[in-house]
Amino acid sequence: MKVRKTLIRTLAPLLALGLLAAACTGGDDADEPEFEPISEVSLQLQWFTQAQFAGYYAAQALGFYEDVGLDVTILEGGVDIVPASVLDSGAAEFAVSWVPRGLVPREEGANITNIAQVFQRSATLQVSFVDSGINSVADLEGRTVGNWGFGNEFELLAGLRRSGLDPDSDIQLVQQNFDMLALISGEIDAAQAMIYNEYAQVLETVNPATGELYQPSDLNIIDWNDEGTAMLQDALWADADRLDDDPAYYDAAVRFVEASLRGWIHCRDNTEECVQIVLDNVPTLGQSHQTWQMNEISALIWPSPLGAGIMDADLWAQTVEVATSEGILAAEPDEGAYRTDIAEAAVANLRDAGVDVVGDDWERIPVVLLEGGE
Structure with a gap:
């Protein structure tokens, strides 16, 4: 694995020059990737179907994943499912996990990395x-x-x-x-x-x-x-080795994050529609509860001052400080524990498309809860 990483990093400048030369010649395949794009991926959730994951279900239902060339299977979570372990085993390409629940398996040897910090606040x-x-x-x-x-x-x-x-x-x-x-x-x-x-x-x-x-x-x-002791929660995680070694996987990660963020942005602006999308996926909780949940989930994401999915370094540092002081982690994670380049590329694409990726104007809507959350 290390030999392959070194080879890729050594060849990267030469590949870049080759692509530039191809562009200058005006060849028909100048804009085509040097790899076969990945089209099918799966996402492991950390809990059962509910509005906590509405952005992913919306991206699937509304064709946002299809728009970027992805066929996404969403895997429901549960009590005994550890998304980081599913990801590390190769049973899913991406996973949703709280930051501490990703960092502990990483410290134990799972080479996974946080590629998009979707929730900006603790719930x-x-x-x-x-x-x-x-x-x-x-x-x-x-x-x-x-x-x-x-x-x-x-x-x-x-x-x-x-x-x-x-x-x-x-x-x-x-x-x-x-x-x-x-x-x-x-x-x-x-x-x-x-x-x-x-x-x-x-x-x-x-x-x-x-x-x-x-x-x-x-x-x-x-x-x-x-x-001041809040810890970062829902984030998107990916296989760190594959991101380094496989250009097709890196490309799929950018496309996946872009479409997922588009799903969350749609849910920010269309609460009722996204609640119905969640209900169509047969959750155990009722409509008024899911509407409340959708409203409060949006409050955890918006506003995202740096752009949706981009890590706030201060909140990361606070999460790590709590994790180390409480003995969750034996030591601070290395710099590879999260990366911002993938979310930044996804956000740039959305901005270029005229999409609001910050959400400064978002406000909660009034929600009437019914007995039992029905």
């Missing part, structure tokens, strides 16, 4: 009822605090330590299910929640004291973006 919250009096991280002292485990707890743990609390002694940390029943029943004082999912589950539940659904005014939230 993780700690949620409590207003009458609990938990208004800050410091107020968690002495409380029963839920988290899911499985690597989801590190923003919470880092936030506790930053506030001067010892997670092992100053709170009672318990593992909760992937729902909000323990919070609603009073078994725990503060629950972990994604703003696009479990937080909405509370608002889809009838408050027995009023006979109406719970309202945002009934809840307090701790947002780890505000506390």
Whole structure:
């Protein structure tokens, strides 16, 4: 593998000169690639079908992948599926994964790299009822605090330590299910929640004291973006070796990211249509919940000041700092852990087509949640 990489890098300038010479001669094949383009690829999701992945489903349904010459198969995720491992095994060409969940397998030897940081913000919250009096991280002292485990707890743990609390002694940390029943029943004082999912589950539940659904005014939230311990979440990952060794795969990566970002941009501007696309793919959650989720997912992406999918180096550094301080990673990842050239090329293509890749004017739409998220 190393010999092949060295050969390619050595020949790259000569290939470039050859292409320039071909262009100057005006040959009929001057603009054709030096390789057979890849047309069929698969994308491994990290969870079940829901609006969290609407941009990819939209790109597939609306022909954006087809427009760039790709036939994309979307592989649904689940509890036991590790997208980074699927990608590293060669069972998928691309994968969606939270940054820490990509970096850990990478540290263990999976040579994968982040090629597009789609989510610009963390969606993780700690949620409590207003009458609990938990208004800050410091107020968690002495409380029963839920988290899911499985690597989801590190923003919470880092936030506790930053506030001067010892997670092992100053709170009672318990593992909760992937729902909000323990919070609603009073078994725990503060629950972990994604703003696009479990937080909405509370608002889809009838408050027995009023006979109406719970309202945002009934809840307090701790947002780890505000506390400085947020970690980057959904990103697109690719095989680092193939990107270096296979020009056709690199070319497919640019085309795939471009069409995927176009899908997310379409969902930014067409919420209801993208919700219907998700519903057509038979998710387990209902229409009002998916509409809420689509709205909140867009809030994690837009605005993207550098352009959609392009990494914010400061947020990367914050994610790595939390990951190393909490022992998720033994050491800081090397510079190959993410690259911006692919997303930059994709964004440049979209800009050339007159597409808004920043989304400064995006605003949430009003969403009415129904009982059970129906």
